[in-house]
Amino acid sequence: MLSSLLGTFSSSCNAARQLSFRNVNLASTRRISNLVTKTKPSWTPGRPLQSKLQQKSIFAHGLLCQRRASHNLALNKRFFSQAPPPSQPLPILPSKAVGIWLMVSSSLVFAIIVVGGVTRLTESGLSITEWKPITGVIPPLTEREWEEEFTKYKATPEFKLLNHSIGLDDFKRIFYMEWGHRVLGRLIGVVFVGPLAYFAVKKRISKSLAAKLGGLGLLIGAQGALGWYMVKSGLDDKLTETPGAVPRVSQYRLAAHLGMAFLLYAGMFGTGLATIKEWKFASGGNWMGISQSAFSEALNKLPVRTFKARAWALTALVFLTALSGAFVAGLDAGLLYNEFPLMGGRLAPPRDELISPAYAQKADGSDKLWRNIFENPTTVQFDHRVLAITTYLGTTLLFLRSRSLRTMLPMTARATTVAFAMVNVQLALGISTLLYLVPVPLAAAHQAGSVAVLSAMIHVLLTLRRPGAAAQAWRALYNQRVQATSKK
Template sequence: MAVAASTESMPLARLPQTNSLSAVRTWIYILAALVIAMVAVGGATRLTGSGLSITEWKPVTGAIPPLTEQAWTAEFEKYQQIPQYELMNKGMTLSEFKFIYAWEWGHRQLGRLIGLVFFIPLAWFWARGAIRGRLALTLLGIGALGGLQGAVGWIMVASGLEPGMTAVAPIKLALHLTIASLILACLVWVAAGLNPRPDPIRKVHVGAGPAVLVGLVMLQIVLGGLVAGSKAGFTYNTWPLMDGAVVPPASALFAVSPWIENFVDNVVLVQFNHRLVAYGIVAIAVWHAWTARRESAGSRYAGRATALAGLTLAQMVLGIVTLLLVVPLWAGLAHQVFAMVVLAMAVVHARVSRP
């Protein structure tokens, strides 16, 4: 994000016209919305157990789903060869397979759509001179991240096709979610930096609060990916206690050897870390909002800080509800999507608050 373009950094004579900048900003925000939709569909794919239904990676020809009963049977036979079918879904009907296949195909198709919505307008804006220099390089970097995300997605799926595996590796799922979040953060950072109206902050000392919150929200998303990948949300479904204690005993937190693997493979520590960081984010966000309102009451800066504190608190409550209800589909998806909303708000606040 540090390399993101800013209208303030370009010489006035070389700035594209305001209308062009507005169009570019709108396009980037549309991309950000599509990334959030991609995260939502990815979450549904995971929660419905659909992620391994397509056993091959065909970036081009894979855009066409099976169109005949013979083609569907061939795809189903490929799925029947993987451990997930043998160990979890043996006896599944073709109709049931079509349901999980549709989720995974939709997820991949949305990724292709994002690629088209990114590169076609990028070429058009570039040809018209609306994108140039540092902004162009930044957007190309985001495009490269998108390509990396596609490759990591297949590596993640491939991890679930290995002998004895019935789901993808937690750390690879967390990496996939993290890159998606990083792409979203970069897009929002760039778009917010293209705002032609600077934010008057009334001589407020901004400090490190906005940047710290962005970093903590990103960390929490990584931890959430580990919770999702290890299915830690389906255990210890009580709050505020975990198995009758505020802090589980060390013997439970570090039951796996070597100890470092507990941070990925031990559902007790994985869930406990997610809880702890959530408390920290809410506390820091509330403190930041209180400080902003005390030093600059009525300013946009204070308003954004207050809104961000409210969003973090709402997200924590939603996480608790999701845990207590043992991760129903609607709650799991809402919690995952709302995390992206919190991240986007934190990034906008950090970007616009820069002196």
């Protein structure tokens, strides 16, 4: 009986040493083996046991090893069968939890883009005249504090020129809108940076991915600073000294603020979606609905390479069109020419209205062209129309091209169909917003639609990329285990 007990103890400990504890690499296996070695009861084979206490100690230790072996096997049943473990540590493959976290973070960025649009549309963005990254989380709580905030707002150009008749209750409404926008930005920082630090310290993500996501974390902080820099442009007292000036933030800073938000969203959404797809592939699923060999063969064909280049160009055009929308919003250009497809009864306004010399600031007029493009509301709306129509036509063409890829790349064809559907919705929202003089619900939906179109195009691009090296290595191990199991 004693020899049987010792045999069970020895085989259990060996199993605990051989099984891989984590699906990232074999480092945790070594840690378990060391733990088993350190905690093994002191007993030399060949010598009799001195007491029942020593017998119980060895028996308990054997059970502990068995539990650890069973736990390791349960954790790794997706990747490991009874075949021997890999001879070299595998690259770190981010788990599905990492992808879900990134998708949640991107959803919050989506939300703050929409909330930011509503804040601008309701002219609430200049209601908070100070930037307090820490203490600004708490809004005024007493009537005295509210009066102090209202007094600060009364000193702004917006109150003096536009809102001099509002009372404290009206001020509270616009204050809470801007406050909610800022708090949501802080929430995004906490939700993103906290888990990022955890995944990096626990080595659940590779160093390269940690560096990439760390850059996004820094971008979140820069976005907050840029937001305040934008607000300051609308608090400048010089606005009260300029005849005909309207208190609003700089359209350049607004476009930079929105553009950075789009970059943050694209980085989080694209990385999160790719992580989830690669995890499923490493777990035995097909890559983009077909086998890996068929996918690689399809990517090498000329029509697919051409389609991919056009998809990249169209994605860049979607981003550029969204940025031009920021200039439309910053200059209230949507309140001009509220008709479509004509502008004042013609396809384009008169040339002297599009390129007006009144916007030139240099004596020789050398800056007339570019200043009209970015500062003339008529030209800004016309440019946005041209970019939007070009985006629509480009998406339509890409959709028609995707019909020929339905057999080779079915996932790409479906993703392109979704993008085409979204751009139709976005076009309808844009025209409705223009015809109805920019109502807040339609305008906010139109801004959300731009993010949705960008998301659809990012998905199209993801369906045209190969799985990463880590996912391929883990898939190869998965195939090896399946083959080893099938031979037994």
